[in-house]
Amino acid sequence: MAVKDILESLDWGPAPESDKFAREWLDQHGPSFGMYIDGKWVTPESGDNFESFNPATGELLGTISQAGESEVNSAVAAARAALPGWSASPGHVRARYLYAIARQVQKHHRLLAVIETLDNGKPIRETRDADVPLVARHFYHHAGWAQLFDETFPGYGPVGVCGQVIPWNFPLLMLAWKIAPALAAGNTVVLKPAEFTSISALVFAEICNSVGLPPGVVNIVTGDGKTGALITEHDDIDKVAFTGSTEVGRIIRKATAGSGKALTLELGGKSPFIVFEDADIDSAIEGLVNAIWFNQGQVCCAGSRLLVQESIAERFHEKLRSRMAKLRIGDPMNKAIDMGAIVDESQRKTIDDMCKLGCDEGGEMWQPSTELPEQGCFFLPTLFTNVSPSSTIVQEEVFGPVLVSLTFRNHKEAISLANNTRYGLAGSVWSQDIDTALEVARSIRAGAIWVNCTNQFDANAGFGGCRESGFGREGGREGMYAYMRTLPSESQTEKMENSGGRKATTEPSSSGAESVDRTAKMYIGGKQKRPDGGYTMDVTGPSGTVGQVGRGNRKDIRDAVEAASGATKWATTNAHTRSQILYYIAENLEQRSAEFAARISAMTGSTTEAAESEVADAVSEWFRWAAWADKYDGAVHETTMHGLVLALNEPLGVVGVTCPDERPLCGFTRLVAPLLAMGNSVIAVPSESNPLAATDLYQVLETSDLPAGVLNIVTGIHSEFVPALAAHDGVDSMWVGTGDVDEVQIASVSNMKRVWKVNMDASADEFLRQSTHVKNIWLPHGL
Ligand code: NDP
Numbered sequence: 001m002a003v004k005d006i007l008e009s010l011d012w013g014p015a016p017e018s019d020k021f022a023r024e025w026l027d028q029h030g031p032s033f034g035m036y037i038d039g040k041w042v043t044p045e046s047g048d049n050f051e052s053f054n055p056a057t058g059e060l061l062g063t064i065s066q067a068g069e070s071e072v073n074s075a076v077a078a079a080r081a082a083l084p085g086w087s088a089s090p091g092h093v094r095a096r097y098l099y100a101i102a103r104q105v106q107k108h109h110r111l112l113a114v115i116e117t118l119d120n121g122k123p124i125r126e127t128r129d130a131d132v133p134l135v136a137r138h139f140y141h142h143a144g145w146a147q148l149f150d151e152t153f154p155g156y157g158p159v160g161v162c163g164q165v166i167p168w169n170f171p172l173l174m175l176a177w178k179i180a181p182a183l184a185a186g187n188t189v190v191l192k193p194a195e196f197t198s199i200s201a202l203v204f205a206e207i208c209n210s211v212g213l214p215p216g217v218v219n220i221v222t223g224d225g226k227t228g229a230l231i232t233e234h235d236d237i238d239k240v241a242f243t244g245s246t247e248v249g250r251i252i253r254k255a256t257a258g259s260g261k262a263l264t265l266e267l268g269g270k271s272p273f274i275v276f277e278d279a280d281i282d283s284a285i286e287g288l289v290n291a292i293w294f295n296q297g298q299v300c301c302a303g304s305r306l307l308v309q310e311s312i313a314e315r316f317h318e319k320l321r322s323r324m325a326k327l328r329i330g331d332p333m334n335k336a337i338d339m340g341a342i343v344d345e346s347q348r349k350t351i352d353d354m355c356k357l358g359c360d361e362g363g364e365m366w367q368p369s370t371e372l373p374e375q376g377c378f379f380l381p382t383l384f385t386n387v388s389p390s391s392t393i394v395q396e397e398v399f400g401p402v403l404v405s406l407t408f409r410n411h412k413e414a415i416s417l418a419n420n421t422r423y424g425l426a427g428s429v430w431s432q433d434i435d436t437a438l439e440v441a442r443s444i445r446a447g448a449i450w451v452n453c454t455n456q457f458d459a460n461a462g463f464g465g466c467r468e469s470g471f472g473r474e475g476g477r478e479g480m481y482a483y484m485r486t487l488p489s490e491s492q493t494e495k496m497e498n499s500g501g502r503k504a505t506t507e508p509s510s511s512g513a514e515s516v517d518r519t520a521k522m523y524i525g526g527k528q529k530r531p532d533g534g535y536t537m538d539v540t541g542p543s544g545t546v547g548q549v550g551r552g553n554r555k556d557i558r559d560a561v562e563a564a565s566g567a568t569k570w571a572t573t574n575a576h577t578r579s580q581i582l583y584y585i586a587e588n589l590e591q592r593s594a595e596f597a598a599r600i601s602a603m604t605g606s607t608t609e610a611a612e613s614e615v616a617d618a619v620s621e622w623f624r625w626a627a628w629a630d631k632y633d634g635a636v637h638e639t640t641m642h643g644l645v646l647a648l649n650e651p652l653g654v655v656g657v658t659c660p661d662e663r664p665l666c667g668f669t670r671l672v673a674p675l676l677a678m679g680n681s682v683i684a685v686p687s688e689s690n691p692l693a694a695t696d697l698y699q700v701l702e703t704s705d706l707p708a709g710v711l712n713i714v715t716g717i718h719s720e721f722v723p724a725l726a727a728h729d730g731v732d733s734m735w736v737g738t739g740d741v742d743e744v745q746i747a748s749v750s751n752m753k754r755v756w757k758v759n760m761d762a763s764a765d766e767f768l769r770q771s772t773h774v775k776n777i778w779l780p781h782g783l
Helices: 001-007 020-029 069-088 091-107 110-122 124-152 171-184 198-209 226-230 248-257 281-297 311-323 343-362 412-419 434-443 476-483 515-516 552-566 576-593 593-606 608-628 664-677 698-703 718-727 741-747 764-770
Strands: 036-037 040-042 049-053 060-065 154-157 161-165 189-193 218-220 239-243 262-266 273-276 306-308 364-366 380-383 402-408 426-430 448-451 484-486 523-524 527-529 536-541 544-550 635-637 643-653 654-659 681-685 711-713 733-738 754-757 772-780
Touching: 020 036, 020 110, 036 198, 036 527, 036 698, 060 171, 069 154, 069 189, 069 218, 069 226, 069 402, 091 110, 091 124, 091 171, 091 198, 091 402, 110 124, 110 171, 110 198, 124 171, 124 527, 161 171, 161 226, 161 434, 171 189, 171 198, 171 239, 171 412, 171 476, 171 576, 189 226, 218 544, 226 248, 248 262, 248 402, 248 544, 273 281, 273 412, 281 311, 281 402, 281 426, 306 311, 306 412, 311 402, 343 364, 343 380, 343 402, 380 741, 402 412, 412 434, 426 434, 434 448, 434 523, 434 772, 476 484, 476 552, 523 552, 523 741, 544 593, 552 654, 552 711, 552 718, 576 593, 576 608, 608 664, 608 764, 654 664, 654 718, 681 718, 698 718, 718 741, 733 741, 741 754, 764 772
Parallel strands: 161 189, 161 239, 189 218, 239 262, 273 306, 273 426, 306 402, 380 402, 426 448, 448 772, 654 681, 654 733, 681 711, 733 754
Antiparallel strands: 036 040, 036 218, 049 060, 154 484, 364 380, 523 527, 523 711, 536 544, 635 643, 643 772
C-alpha cells in the first residue's frame, strides 16, 4: 500500500513483531520437550506426549511430554527432598533467588512474550505490555516478602510441598502468581501448566536452572487433566493451589476433602460491569472493551455481564456496537491487533455452542461484520441483548468474547442484579458520583471491585473470589497467608484444661409436660424455639441429670440458616456498634457469673474455683473480641496504579461453628465472638456433652441488643445435623472446633465453602483472618 493510500484510508498497516528469538528457542529445545524435575530435564518413561499448536495459524509448535504417575512421583519426591533446605534457608537467600528470576524474566521479556502469543493466540500487545511485566513485578514483589518473612510473619512457616495446577488463559502469569509466593514463604512446588499452553512454563524452568535455584525447589511437569489429578490427589502434597474452571475446582475440592491438604481455589466468574447514567460514557465503553475483549474474553474476571442504567441503555448500546465494529481481529503477532485467536478449536466450539443456546433462549445476538482470518481459531466480539437474568448465557461463564447486557432502573436493582450469580470474583462500577460508586462497590459480593476502571492487577493487591469463584487470595500480604501455616509453639502444644468430654445421654427423653418445661430450646432468629422433631436429650453431670436440651435436626438447621441469612444487616452495622453489643454481652454475662459457674460445675464436674475462673475467662474473651471489632483494619495497598486500592476485611457471611467440649463456655465464646465482631451471622452448635453453657446464654443475648438471627444456636447430637449444616448452600464457611473436619469438608463440597479446623490457641490475627476475606476496591484518580 502506498503512503498516499494510507493517508487516504487512515487504516492501520501491519506491524508484525519479530518471532526470531522464539523460533530459535523452539528450534534449539524442540520439537520434543521434556519436563523439569529435580533440576534435570527428563522425558516420560512411557514416551507419551501430545502436540501443541499455534491457534492463530494451526502450526505445530512442538511435542509436549505427558507426565504419568512415575514422573509425578519423582517430582513430588524431589520437592519433598528439597523442602528442608529451602525452607531453612534465610529469607534473604530466598529473596536473592526470586530477585534473580525477576531479572531474568525482564531480560527474556521479548522471548517470553512471543512464546506466549504463539502458544496461546493472545495479542502480542497484551503479552508484551501486561502478562510479562506483571510476571516480573510478581517476582520482585515476592522477593520482598522473602526478605521480610521473619520480621513480618513471626510464628509462621511454609506449608510444605505445593501442587499447583494452572489454566491456559494466562499461562506465565498464573505460574508467577503460584510460584512466587510459594517460594517466598519457603515452600517447594510441583506445577503443571495447561495442556494447550505448556511452553512458557518450560522457558521459565530454564530460567530457574540458569539462576541456580536448588534442584527440586521448582518442578514443572507437563500433561493433561490426568496429570493434574495425579498431583492434586498425591498423598505427599501438603497444599493444592488451583486456577481453572469451577467444575474442576469442585472435583479438586472433593478429592482433597478429608486429606488434610491445604487448598486455595481461583475459579470462574460472571463479573458485572455496571454503568450508571452519570458515568463518563466514552471511558466506560473503552473500559468495557478491556473488560470483555481483553484476551478474547478468556479471563476469569472478564466483565461479561453489562448492567447499564435504563435511561442511557440505547445510546450506550449504539456506541458499543460502533466500537465493536472497529475492533481489529487477526494475527496476534501484529502489534496493531485488538483481538487474537481463541486458544483452541474445542474452546471456540464451546463459545459457539453457548451463543446458539443464548439465541435459542430468546436472546438477540449481534456481531460486527468484521472479516475473520480464513485460517486459525477466531471468534467475533459478540453482544447479547434481550436476555433475562436467568438465561443460561447470563448465568454461565462463556469464557470467550461474549457480552450479555441487562438494564436496571436504580442502584438497588443494579446491586441485586450484580449479586444474582453463584460467582463472586470481581466487578466494575462506572459512575462519576462517589457515593453511588462506593456504595455499589461495597455491596457487590466479590473479591475485587474496580471503580471507573477494570482489569487492574498488581502483585501487592490480593486477587481471588468468594462463593463459587473459590477462596484464598493471590498477591500481596493476604496472598502470602495461603502459603504459610502457624508453627507449633509451646503454648499451642499445651491443651486447654479439659473439664468435660463425657457424652450426653442421647436417648429421646419421655415426653412428659415436665420434661418439656425443663428443656432448653434452640435459639433461632432471636427466639427460643422447640426442636422441630420434638425430641430432647438429657445432659448429665457426675451427679446425674443436669438438664435437657433440644435434639436438633436438618429442619432446625434450615430454619437457623434462613434466620442467619436474613440478618445480613449485621455486616454493615458499624464496628463501634458491634463492639458495644459484644461488651453488653460480656457485662450481662458477668452479672450472672455465679449461676453460670454453678451450671458448668454441675455439668462438667469441675471445681467451683475452676468454673468461676472459666466464666471470668469467658467475660474477658467477649471483651477481647469487642475490642477487636473496630481494630482489624484493612489496608491501602501501594500498587502500580495511580490511585487508591482499598483492601477491606469483609465478613464471610453466614458461618457454621461446632464448639468444643473443653471449657464449654470459653470454647463457645472464643469461636463465636470473633465471627460476630467481624460482622458475620453465626449458627453455633454448642458442645454435645456440655451444651447448657451455651443455652444459658439466651437471656444474656436477649438483653444485649444483638439483632435477631445474628447468632443462632442449635443443640443436639452433632452427627445428626452437622453434615446438613456443612452441606447447606446458604452457609458460606464452617469452623470446626470439634468433630471430624474431614467429614465437614466432604459434606461442604457443593458450594466450595471455606472450612477452618479451629486451632483454639491461634493468634487473634488468625481468628480475625479466618472470620473475613479481603475485598480490594480500586479507585484510580487524577485530574
Ligand atoms: P480446566 O479447569 O479444565 O483446566 C485448568 C487446569 O486444570 C488445566 O491445567 C487442566 O489440565 C487441569 N485439570 C483438568 N482436569 C483436572 C482434574 N480432574 N484434576 C486436576 N487438574 C485438572 O479448564 P479448561 O482449560 O478445560 O477450560 C474449561 C473451561 O473452564 C473454560 O471454558 C472456561 O469456562 C473455564 N476456565 C476458567 C478459568 C478461570 O480462570 N476461571 C481458566 C480456564 C478455564 P489440561 O488443561 O491440561 O487438561
